[in-house]
Amino acid sequence: YLGIQVGKRLEMEEAQKTLDRQIERGRRHDPDFTQVDPLAKGTPRDLIWGKSYFVFEELERLHGPGVLAKYFRIKRRIVASGTPRYTMSDCVNVWSEAVGKDLLPWFRSLAFDVARKE
Numbered sequence: 001y002l003g004i005q006v007g008k009r010l011e012m013e014e015a016q017k018t019l020d021r022q023i024e025r026g027r028r029h030d031p032d033f034t035q036v037d038p039l040a041k042g043t044p045r046d047l048i049w050g051k052s053y054f055v056f057e058e059l060e061r062l063h064g065p066g067v068l069a070k071y072f073r074i075k076r077r078i079v080a081s082g083t084p085r086y087t088m089s090d091c092v093n094v095w096s097e098a099v100g101k102d103l104l105p106w107f108r109s110l111a112f113d114v115a116r117k118e
Helices: 002-009 013-027 045-063 067-078 088-099 104-109
Strands: none
Touching (some): 088 104
């Protein structure tokens, strides 16, 4: 995804086409991205990649440009270096902190099986 974003900034026409193509391939398996947990065993690769790209695009659309950088700044601050296991729930909790809003319901609406971390 980051490579695609670099390509877009460099005005490489293929970058946007690649992004659009992968999201479309994911939608073949889950048209509105609300039915299939991309982390479930046996999930098609096109769905995993397409849904991931869709999520990143939506987070930027909903929370502004630079939200991915904000996520990584918050992650470095609140997740201990060398943490042995970083789950999707951990990830969503960091995203929530980064945007200042509980994103668990939104991720659940996209079929991610995530929970609040205490």
